[in-house]
Amino acid sequence: xxxxxxxxxxxxxxxxDAGAFDYIYEHTHRAVYFAVFYILRDKMLAxxxxxxxxxxxxxxxxxxxxxxxxxxxIVSVGKSLALTLLKKRGREVATDFNADPHSLGTSETELPFxxxxxxxxxxxxxYEIVMLCHVAGYKRREVAEMTGMPxxxxxxxxxxxxxxxxxxxxxxxxx
Amino acid sequence: xxxDVKKLLAEHRDxxxxxxxxxxxxxxxxxxxxxxxxxxxxxxxxxxxxxSGKKAAVAVVAVLLIAALFLGVFLPLWLSGGGAPPTxxxxxxxxxxxxxxxFGTITDADSFYAYGAASVGSILASAxxxxxxxxxxxxxxxxxxTAARDAAALAASADEAQVAIVGKYLSLVESLLSDGGIKSxxxxxxxxxxxxxxxxxxxxxxGTSGYILxxxxxxxGSEVDEGEREDNYSIKGYLVTESATYPVTGNYQTExxxxxxxxxxxxxxxxxxYTDEGMRSYIEVxxxxExxxxxxxxxxxxxxxxxxYDAGVxxxxxxVEYEEEQNELELNxxxxxxxxxxxxxxxxxxxxxxVEDGVRVIAVSGTLDGEPVSFRIxxxxxxxxxxxxxxxxxxxxxxxxxxxxxxxxxxxxxxDD
Numbered sequence: 001x002x003x004x005x006x007x008x009x010x011x012x013x014x015x016x017d018a019g020a021f022d023y024i025y026e027h028t029h030r031a032v033y034f035a036v037f038y039i040l041r042d043k044m045l046a047x048x049x050x051x052x053x054x055x056x057x058x059x060x061x062x063x064x065x066x067x068x069x070x071x072x073x074i075v076s077v078g079k080s081l082a083l084t085l086l087k088k089r090g091r092e093v094a095t096d097f098n099a100d101p102h103s104l105g106t107s108e109t110e111l112p113f114x115x116x117x118x119x120x121x122x123x124x125x126x127y128e129i130v131m132l133c134h135v136a137g138y139k140r141r142e143v144a145e146m147t148g149m150p151x152x153x154x155x156x157x158x159x160x161x162x163x164x165x166x167x168x169x170x171x172x173x174x175x
Numbered sequence: 176x177x178x179d180v181k182k183l184l185a186e187h188r189d190x191x192x193x194x195x196x197x198x199x200x201x202x203x204x205x206x207x208x209x210x211x212x213x214x215x216x217x218x219x220x221x222x223x224x225x226x227s228g229k230k231a232a233v234a235v236v237a238v239l240l241i242a243a244l245f246l247g248v249f250l251p252l253w254l255s256g257g258g259a260p261p262t263x264x265x266x267x268x269x270x271x272x273x274x275x276x277x278f279g280t281i282t283d284a285d286s287f288y289a290y291g292a293a294s295v296g297s298i299l300a301s302a303x304x305x306x307x308x309x310x311x312x313x314x315x316x317x318x319x320x321t322a323a324r325d326a327a328a329l330a331a332s333a334d335e336a337q338v339a340i341v342g343k344y345l346s347l348v349e350s351l352l353s354d355g356g357i358k359s360x361x362x363x364x365x366x367x368x369x370x371x372x373x374x375x376x377x378x379x380x381x382g383t384s385g386y387i388l389x390x391x392x393x394x395x396g397s398e399v400d401e402g403e404r405e406d407n408y409s410i411k412g413y414l415v416t417e418s419a420t421y422p423v424t425g426n427y428q429t430e431x432x433x434x435x436x437x438x439x440x441x442x443x444x445x446x447x448x449y450t451d452e453g454m455r456s457y458i459e460v461x462x463x464x465e466x467x468x469x470x471x472x473x474x475x476x477x478x479x480x481x482x483x484y485d486a487g488v489x490x491x492x493x494x495v496e497y498e499e500e501q502n503e504l505e506l507n508x509x510x511x512x513x514x515x516x517x518x519x520x521x522x523x524x525x526x527x528x529x530v531e532d533g534v535r536v537i538a539v540s541g542t543l544d545g546e547p548v549s550f551r552i553x554x555x556x557x558x559x560x561x562x563x564x565x566x567x568x569x570x571x572x573x574x575x576x577x578x579x580x581x582x583x584x585x586x587x588x589x590x591d592d
Contacts, residue, residue, distance in 0.1 A: 018517075019517060021202065021205070022519055025201070029193065029198070030193070033192075043191060043193075046193070047194055047197050051197050051201055055201055058201075111191055112187040112191070114180075114183050114187060115191050118184075130184070131184075134181050134184040135184050137188075162180050162181070165180050166180045169183070
């Protein structure tokens with residue numbers, strides 16, 4: 001399975017095989033990115049934190065305990081860095097779904113409305129599942145492995161989230 | 176249903192997904208590999224890589240080559256919905272997977288090995304054509320993108336490079352581009368093996384390309400479902416092309432899960448032809464497919480991967496992902512190529528099937544060497560017409576090349592019964 005292969009690549013990286021990096025990055029960076037994006041609501045900031053997350057986490061990859069879900073580990077590193085960034089900027093965590101998604105005032109790229117709306121109406125968990133399944137292109141089985149949820153739970157939450165997003169889009173006249 | 180939402184998200188994915196330069200910046204910060212100077216100072220620096228004219232020529236050649244490979248290997252499967260089914264699929268209307276697409280017709284060991292023999296055989300045969308008529312090729316000679324760059328580097332002009340590379344692979348295109356799909360028939364066993372299979376594909380001008388597969392079977396088990404019996408087996412044997420014989424191995428394994436009315440299946444398969452005696456160099460095609468069903472809707476994904484190993488090292492890998500959902504087709508190609516420093520460069524191309532004034536057009540877009548590429552391939556009955564933004568490159572321009580004409584002689588069909 002994907003998680004087994006990922007663990008093998010992480011082990012290789014720990015042993016100093018830099019060739020394992022590409023596989024690890026390709027199979028985890030989007031999970032980190034969307035988790036961070038949900039917190040920051042800004043593509044450029046999210047990319048910067050994504051970069052910092054991988055540099056920090058992989059520099060300290062020896063701290064990762066094998067077999068404990070590497071994706072979840074590196075996502076937690078990313079979330080921590082994103083929250084630290086928010087604190088640094090003297091902002092509060094955007095838990096208000098009605099908040100302006102660009103309230104940080106740092107966004108230079110206007111994203112399609114559907115992403116803003118998704119971040120507003122979906123919970124963090126729902127948002128990550130929808131983005132990973134339908135934007136990042138992961139299969140539900142892979143998302144289940146990343147998030148540590150059963151596939152059936154991912155499927156159910158995904159369907160509920162899509163219904164919620166569809167209703168919101170229809171309400172906004174965008175669908 | 177939620178199809179509209181899914182489609183909306185997918186349509187805008189490129190606008191939200193992170194920039195690929197972030198990865199290079201991470202690698203640079205970690206000291207994993209050097210980054211070409213002046214290209215990646217910042218993830219958001221907006222800098223562009225300097226590209227020389229020659230580099231641009233190489234990119235064009237590479238695009239043409241990839242297009243040729245795409246046309247030869249995948250287009251027959253993609254577009255030949257009305258064609259004859261491959262070996263092992265006796266009824267084209269028999270849905271092996273829900274929402275079956277054309278790629279989905281390769282669903283059993285017989286059809287997969289036939290496809291592997293045809294596509295790998297074509298690549299090996301065309302590579303041998305450039306290396307000498309009777310010589311077996313080395314692994315690196317079969318690496319399409321690497322070969323494209325090497326040839327382009329030696330060529331005096333971009334046009335010459337294009338001719339060299341397109342010529343090298345045109346037989347692959349012609350031998351596999353057919354609405355008839357890939358057909359196989361049993362032949363007398365040989366080379367000490369218990370079984371023989373002749374694999375044929377018709378080309379556009381009525382000729383055929385053929386390869387012989389001699390093999391022994393190793394049973395991996397069988398399944399009986401509603402009266403139908405399916406046998407899975409691995410193989411070991413030889414692939415005989417016009418110019419050389421290559422040891423081959425193959426494996427076919429599937430996994431199916433059903434739970435709460437949902438169905439998921441995965442397969443991992445490979446067909447491998449060795450290009451050195453030590454069996455550390457080889458070209459391999461693998462297929463992975465996955466189907467997911469929920470709420471009466473089905474998503475199919477197929478992935479075909481061509482990997483070229485030289486002395487145990489992966490030198491080039493081309494992945495083609497095919498996705499069909501509600502009769503909408505999407506095909507994306509990723510090319511990974513080993514650099515001198517041991518890292519891999521990654522390029523992506525996407526293909527869309529369109530009709531323009533009644534003519535089938537394949538629109539190709541993506542990046543190569545960090546440069547955006549975009550062109551259209553018109554399928555005009557007996558040839559392809561490549562149309563770039565700055566002009567037209569038509570396959571007919573090569574007709575004066577005697578070597579090329581030789582490749583289309585009818586007498587090349589050495590495997591007729």
